[in-house]
Amino acid sequence: MKRLLIGAAVGALLLPAAALAQDVDHDHACLDETCSVVSLFSGEETAAGWQGTQAPKYGTWGFDMAGRDTSVKPGDDFFRYANGAAVDKLVIPSDRTSYGSFALLRELSDNRMKELVLGLAARTDLTPGSDEAKVADAYRSYIDEARIEQLDAQPLQPYLAAIRAADSHEKMAVYMGQTVGRFGGSFFGSGITIDAKQPTRYVVSTGQSGIGLPNRDYYLDARYADKKEKYQAYVADMLGMIGWANPTETAAQIVALETKIAEAHWSPVENRNRDRTYNEYTIARLAEDAPGFAWQSYFDAAKLGGVPRLIVRQDTAMPKIAAIYAETPVELLQAWEAFHTADDMAPLLSKRFSDAQWGFRARDLSGQPEQRTREKRAISFAEGSLGEATGRLYVAQYFPAESKAKMEELVANLRTALSHRIDNLTWMGDETKAAAQEKLRKFTVKIGYPDKWRDYSGLEIRADDLVGNAERRGLFEWNYDLARLDEPVDKSEWGMTPQTVNAYYNSANNEIVFPAAILQPPFFDPNGDPAVNYGGIGGVIGHEIGHGFDDQGSKSDGDGVLRNWWTAEDKANFEALTARLGAQYATYEPIAGYKINPGLTMGENIGDASGVAVGLEAYHLSLNGQPAPVLDGTTGDQRFFYGWAQVWQSKYRDEALKQQVATDPHSAAQFRVIGPLRNVDAWYDAFDVQPGTKYYLTPEERVRIW
Template identity: 40%
Template structure:
């Protein structure tokens, strides 16, 4: 998910959830589609293939995708529903200023390829010329903030959100940014694959400059300027793994201290450009990259910064311009980075754009048509069952002291549960959608969002605000508000089946709910207390015992070879792996509690326990290209789908019992080598 910069929000990026019916009320099914399986391999040999091989064969990768799994299939179906809603508005004439007018007009402009191709780069020409006209380095910061207010990132990021150590109050925060490849390794690693990506990135930068009228020589020079600045920032930026340490990425200081620590930036001008009158205290998440930006601004010639600012503008706008810009951007980010062969059809890109810019306006329509109050009620009840089970799991841990258990139970009891959609919708009345250009409206929408965010400075945190829209196929845990959130769009099959029994539903959505809850107690979440404050609430010795047990998970995943010569990153994926582990244990206990007085029958040739684990594994069915595997391994805190099955289940004793896994099976892991945390 995309949320505020550098916030420690844990999204179960590929998952979904809802509630289930009482098994005494209806005759339920197994929930399984046996054609999804591949029984030519045994469960203990390769459970991912055993449970998902049939699904993968039925859904080969098309040219449009670098990865396609069960969640992508659900997202596609969801996207078609949203398209129908949006196109209904786009086809009618609506009163100016209404939600219908804003959604319909923005979609129509995104779809109007004739106008977009006729305009070429005209929509950004004035902005490019304004950047080119900079005469003095003192003008860099005003231009940076002007671009930032239009949603165009440059040297570093800024936003307003909860103070990690005073979670009830919103403060101004800044963090590293400025490198468009996202991860520092792309600029610094020297292996052949990364070196090739870097060379292709240079060609892409050069291509963009030629598309706005630069000569080949001028474009090459500007590319070198961009690479010099981005590489310098990358060298002192923190890796994705280093960013996972909340304490190490918290540096609260006064405004006077900021000016003293990083004197090379005109901070008064910076804040003024963002429309912020005053800042008394702020959090600088990563000091070194921002200090390096100050150094670059004061040592490099203005011409290099002009090139850098122009590139960030063109790159940000490319997907909103004519087809040659769209093709250039896709050739690099789509083909080179992720291995996709063709771009998404225009309607999908248009739907995604409207969804991203006017999310809760679309969300209101989506919820009204596709989400029932009954589903929300069932989900809330199921969450309560999982909370009870997690409480039992916490109480049973012998490695944790009684005092820490008490505080953990308090945190669990105060989880803020969000299901379906917000109780209060965002007000977009100040946002205008006009018929000048698609790009101009993208900038207006970004400016509206930025102003809305900065307006919260110094105000209490709104703990009822949602960080995802209802139509998002995803879920998250937010430590700052101690909340778990399950949007409406994910409350569907295969994550939940109204006709299936508890074995299936607890194995699917039950594990996902347990996953999000466990994030409150993973290596990051456990550092935040029940009120969402970054605070050590563990008794002496308990944290060390937790780390010792968590290290078993790190070591296990570090040894997994995801491609020849490329291993998984156990430290980067630790939080998600612990959440999968906890989710499985908690959901299994909740399922056993729910069926204790009414044991389930065997169905479709499988026991209830077997169906529980098959339902879980099916969530991760999917195919993926090698290029995308490399991208995820560098940057994604989630393990690959195959290893969320084959890497997670060998640590769960109930799985061994369900499928009679023995030491002779390849996936067998000796008990003393298994993770045992939650």
């Protein structure tokens, strides 16, 4: 069940933008540079006189000094220096591909969800049709393994019959249109998102699709040849299980077909360019420019046939993919669709299907040794089926009001710090500075949870119908999107649930969003030292604000409109600085043979650099001219940098790290620490980093953007 999430740029702290939906404004003090910065803590809990009311979770003041590896010089590898002993002790659970700070918080969130969901499932007094009853029934439908095994492939049969009946190219185009919001796939993905150039309205977007591996590199790069071979074996296995003719031969044909499609696809770097991916079309013009695919029939089937305009993302790829579609025999198109439908539905089917799908997609692609237990998967299914309903329960039990208030103060501090920094930029002129300040003033902030919760009254969930529940949920979401297509943009909506351990920036709304689940140690500890909090959650806030001024987010103005608000000279200066930053990241190699692609990670790298620089200045401003206390022999600046490093404390399986390098716009964790810090003068002073160490840069080589 896939929903295409495309359109406005979204920068997330951890997850790639493709994983986020585009889917309560708060008034803040200190919106301009003349306002003084408020302290993160009140009363006795100030930076100058810190006293927590309880012991911090990590160490005596928010960072466990025993987790360092002091055999490593800070300038040779600050990630190891700050985190080495702690990382060495990390044991990746057998049902995970990585483990560390994010995973520990996700685990906490999962355990809380387990308590909530199992508590509802055990009750017999729930009102039928209530959100709580639907959550319980969603869980029951997934945990009922006996019924799932008894049904085996039966839920697939209506789909397979419809695919076999689609015996012409036009009928297959209709069928592909019908998969929007349902199981199956298409050579083209379509969805509804905010219009990047008219962000008060929604628009239909369409773009390249049609491949089953993570991206085009897995078909074309020799480093992933073993994954492509295993994929072909998996396709054959799945076709055999659904009774498709000649599964081995057909699987080879499907992979060869997808290789052609991959050759037509834009690269991940090209897909980041927001100027290139905004191309206004009509359906008639798309049919003219990309003949060979029944576009009108496809959009009619997706209930989009009457839209007056749409945005085509990869305009030069569409004619090539349409031509491939036209030259592919209908029998192969049917086999392709049958496989992708089975692959999509497999986690909800009997053990032979779910094990096969997990075996390739989690074990072979990401190196995960064991599948999550059925109970864990059932809880995730129930949570995901009614995300904001479970989020409402989560917030009521686990998110104190004071956390939101303190976050609002912190955000105000970070905004003031960035405003000061913009005023003092030497590479930017006054005209562009004024536009940047206006954008900063217009930022909106969402903290913890939505002011308005989703209404799930129209969603039917049955305790005895797992696949039906998933299908109805997909159609519920698609119909929700369709209903708002002609409505003004609802800026109160959230693209993440409160129980998500992440944060994001949405350029179309010019907003930064911080779900409740991330506002906990090690990111934010109300009993910890403010320096560590500024390095942790302060760096996160600065990172998300920084997305509004990264290489893509900076293409939208304060109202979210995709337009150029830069002078030519300032734009050239900015691009020169980002090129220098990219040259640094191009040398980083998280795993042998797999270097970071700075064209893919540039936005997140700028976000990290901004987060550290702005977070540090906000910490200094919060001291109100007083010296930072020395705690356990560490200075305030040292504790700030420890706080940033602690956030990225993690360990990855090799296959997962390789996949991250190929597909993820975020750099590997160790370089999210090393990369930003080596460009900050205060880091050199704090840890006496000297020439001759591995990551030393001369002052002239350091890149200072925001």
